[in-house]
Amino acid sequence: MSGQPPHPALLIPGPIEFDDAVLQSMSHYSESHVGQPFVNTFGEVLSMLRKLFQTSDPASQPFVISGSGTLGWDQVAANLVEPGDEALVLHTGYFADSFADCLETYGVKATQLKAPIGDRPQLDEVEKALNEKMYKLLTVTHVDTSTGVLSEIKALSELVQRVSPDTLLIVDGVCSVGCEEIKFDDWKLDVVLTASQKAIGCPAGLSILMVSGRAIETFKARKTRPTSYFGSWKNWLPIMQNYEGKKASYFATPSPQLIRALHTSLTQILSRPLDQRFAEHKAASQKIKKAVIDLGLKQLASKPENQANGMTAIYLPEGITPPDILPSLMKKGVIFAGGLHKDIAAKYIRLGHMGVSVTDPTRPDIDKAIKVLKEGLTEVGYKA
Numbered sequence: 001m002s003g004q005p006p007h008p009a010l011l012i013p014g015p016i017e018f019d020d021a022v023l024q025s026m027s028h029y030s031e032s033h034v035g036q037p038f039v040n041t042f043g044e045v046l047s048m049l050r051k052l053f054q055t056s057d058p059a060s061q062p063f064v065i066s067g068s069g070t071l072g073w074d075q076v077a078a079n080l081v082e083p084g085d086e087a088l089v090l091h092t093g094y095f096a097d098s099f100a101d102c103l104e105t106y107g108v109k110a111t112q113l114k115a116p117i118g119d120r121p122q123l124d125e126v127e128k129a130l131n132e133k134m135y136k137l138l139t140v141t142h143v144d145t146s147t148g149v150l151s152e153i154k155a156l157s158e159l160v161q162r163v164s165p166d167t168l169l170i171v172d173g174v175c176s177v178g179c180e181e182i183k184f185d186d187w188k189l190d191v192v193l194t195a196s197q198k199a200i201g202c203p204a205g206l207s208i209l210m211v212s213g214r215a216i217e218t219f220k221a222r223k224t225r226p227t228s229y230f231g232s233w234k235n236w237l238p239i240m241q242n243y244e245g246k247k248a249s250y251f252a253t254p255s256p257q258l259i260r261a262l263h264t265s266l267t268q269i270l271s272r273p274l275d276q277r278f279a280e281h282k283a284a285s286q287k288i289k290k291a292v293i294d295l296g297l298k299q300l301a302s303k304p305e306n307q308a309n310g311m312t313a314i315y316l317p318e319g320i321t322p323p324d325i326l327p328s329l330m331k332k333g334v335i336f337a338g339g340l341h342k343d344i345a346a347k348y349i350r351l352g353h354m355g356v357s358v359t360d361p362t363r364p365d366i367d368k369a370i371k372v373l374k375e376g377l378t379e380v381g382y383k384a
């Protein structure tokens with residue numbers, strides 16, 4: 001049982017519920033960011049990330065930098081592309097619009113390949129786009145948190161290697177790392193970026209990336225300087241290498257307390273087989289998706305193969321909007337999120353099912369969410 005004060009279960013697609021031990025790690029006494037105990041902890045965090053992303057290639061490079069998931073987009077835009085370069089952005093919802101906007105901020109030309117809401121661009125469309133132009137990079141949102149659409153990364157990677165092998169494959173895994181299978185080496189990915197507060201289950205404040213050796217070479221071959229100062233890998237690469245080698249060094253002060261919390265959550269995650277973790281997320285997701293069908297409701301992601309395992313986006317019955325129901329769901333003990341996709345935000349709600357809410361058998365969160373949703377809908381007059 002959690003020792004936290006009673007509170008409604010936070011089942012939005014991040015931040016998620018946190019384990020007691022992770023929260024307790026945050027109350028570590030103040031320590032120097034260049035002292036050996038902290039340097040050792042940071043180094044272990046970087047080594048554990050290699051396991052989480054399933055990479056054993058020594059050329060791969062993990063980065064952990066203070067910031068939120070969004071800083072991962074800035075790092076990609078500032079380090080891997082130069083002004084005037086072309087990027088292809090696969091659109092499955094809100095987060096692709098933002099990634100494209102971020103790339104444009106750095107002078108990169110972002111072309112979006114869009115799919116109808118709830119779907120994803122098909123591989124033949126991606127192939128056609130890649131044949132038309134040389135794109136320096138292609139970005140894909142593994143799970144689009146605005147729609148609950150899951151992208152198929154392995155098949156996409158095989159396509160990119162066949163059609164446009166020089167294009168770097170960038171995966172926005174903010175809502176997937178820790179709850180969806182990702183094999184960084186096997187799938188030949190170039191960047192997977194994420195944040196601490198989603199399926200990794202650590203408070204918000206850390207931008208986490210895994211970068212391939214090939215992407216690091218691309219960075220080193222830049223003709224122009226990185227277009228960010230704080231986010232520049234020129235500044236961070238030696239720091240990350242030193243930390244992993246348990247050597248103190250300084251560019252900008254990291255947050256020792258957050259790194260300690262991340263160390264605890266990664267230790268917990270890696271104490272059990274990753275496949276088991278992914279299977280548990282899938283099982284919880286199936287349970288929720290079945291309940292949604294039984295209630296006579298529809299998901300934004302209509303095709304089963306497009307449905308994320310760590311969250312569900314659910315259309316509300318005709319005439320009911322998120323403000324009609326979210327407060328009563330919260331009173332009953334579960335915080336759901338409203339819609340985020342700008343065209344249909346008033347028509348749906350979102351439920352996150354990641355981390356300890358899924359993996360800790362002492363937490364009733366998933367069953368409670370289903371029960372509360374049923375009751376809340378009945379109260380506003382809906383009959384399944």
Ligand SMILES: *Cc1c(COP(=O)(O)O)cnc(C)c1O
Nearest residue numbers: 068069070095143145174175195
């Ligand atoms: C949450 C999220 C982001 C942004 O992360 P922040 O931590 O809010 O900056 C980016 N991409 C996806 C897919 C997300 O779910």
